[in-house]
Amino acid sequence: MEPIIQGLSLLIDPYSIGLILLGVVIGVLVGALPGLSSPMAIALLIPFTISMEPVPAIAMMAALYCAGTFGGSITAILINAPGAPPAAATALDGYPMAKRGEPGRALGLATVSSVIGGLFSLVIFIFAAPLLAKLALEFRPPEYFALAVFALSMLASISGKSSLRNLISGAVGVMIGTIGVHLTTGIERFTFGIPEMVEGIHFVPVLIGLFALAEMLSQSQSLDKTFERIRATAMRLPTIKELLDLKYTILRSSGLGTFIGILPAEGSTVAAIMGYNEAKRWSKKKEEFGTGTPEGIVGPEAANNAAAGGAMVPTLALGIPGSGSTALILAALIMHGFRPGPYLVRETPEFIYAIFGAMLVANLAFLVFGLIGAKFFSLITFVPTRLLWPAVFTFSMIGAYASGGSMFDVWVMLASGLLGFFMLRHGFGPAPLVMGLILGKLVEETFSQAMIIHDNNFFAFFESPIVLGFFALTILSLSTPLWGLVRKKLSAKKKA
């Protein structure tokens, strides 16, 4: 009980609460704007938080993360352009409902189900994180190595165009992580005589380039795109009866979303799609999906917000990010001198509870902000693209420079942005590369330690049942792309 009180007391000061609320506002705005995303906003926020105390800094990012997932639903409902990928499924029924004259109802359903999903996952988070961390204390370097490899293999099943490209992206990220001095021998690797590369490539410029600049270049391809906007009315909260009718859909999606969030590398987008599909599968009115049914809104919304809370569990308890956004929060934790994982949970449990508190406040805050500010948030889409993106680039340049105080970092940001643009175009996602970059160091470190423990005998890895278990899961996860094919063949056979 003491750590909980200590953790929450870390937040109870006007400065921290103010930052959390600011994080919520930024998150909703960023989430609402098509093209801007919460990973991008977190990447741009990291340089701002360098001089802050760790608790308010991470709390602000966690709040932004929760609110950004919700913010995407505003534009998904009002202009049929999801502000963020996790809200894509919400548009399927949210927009038709808004179009038939009920935008306030659609926004209300999305907000309330998001809050319920978020709160549900936080309850799981608060119980699961310490338990998982306790379990992980038994892990030695070989088990950690196997876990990190499993997390990387999960890139095969995350959303995106292609599993193979996700895996290549992840491996390239790991490779970038090897640049610089080798920790155990002090030998320089891939530095090409450039002094700034000796200490490795900094996370922040790469993250900013991949998420902000690459998106800016993609947006330059569609400058003339216009949206049909539905005039936002005040948000209308669902009635108790309506909520009771939807309770099973909301609870099912919340549970599903939390579970998907906890899985390494899976994120809110996968959760939302599965939440929508499950809502449809269990519905008695399947034919109404796509025409503006409430179940089609609450299903994905509860799931994507629940996944946000769920994704924090492996991030904090194991140091394995649960999604692209949590990979960035993990990078921020490392920058603030923390080593996320079981030791963080054991040594500073109050920190975990402080983040829990921040996410709790954020979930309740966006209910209030949604109620009083939905109209205002929908106006953000009127900001001209031609000014918005140069402003984003200004933040990107300053942020990349401020992270290390070097122009070299700005060049790294620019190069990452150009690379990211072509990667996106050819189906390679930026999130897997970031996950690889962040997990790469852990993979190499634990691999080296494990090899020393086992006297450089790789086969000794297979003596541990936990390692074997993770390797089996890795094989399963790598074969995920083939499952779809097998399922399709089986269903075709059945039909025949």
Place this chain on the structure above:
Amino acid sequence: MSDSPQNTGGVDGARQATAARLIHPVDTVIAGILLALCAWLWYETTQFEEVSFLLADNLPPATFPRIIIATIVVFTVFMPFEHLLLARVGKNIDKDRTEPVKRITWSTMGLLIAIMAASELLGTVLTLVSVCLLIPYLWGERRLHVIIPFAILFPILVTLVFNVFLGVYFPPGPLGLNFQ
């Protein structure tokens, strides 16, 4: 030039279409670039310095990068054929690349590189002013009463926040402004 596989044939009709169906031409080029990069990086690993015998018990510095390079090679080899698998599950890998990269995107890239190259001379504030002035103009914004205040006020405000409140020093450059 479009990089869609459907648009690559034309001369040899059926034969080329079959090849296009079996091997994706654009992905083959990307795979080739990746493999060439891997070969170069593998060569680089052979150039790492010798490890002192005192540290010889540790994993050699080249081992881990080589494992990753080999992993990338294994995945990359399948890339030219991946579209066959994706097509079977109803995914179109070419959806976002059927249209060529627009001239405005190339111009934006060129402008950003040029501004960055001039940043040492311009200093931070003038570099950012240039970005906020030239990119909206390049992207078709012609309302000078909007661009000019935006290009002057926004970068100064952002730089001030970082400089004054967060204590970040920005190089002023020979032509630049300094808040210090």
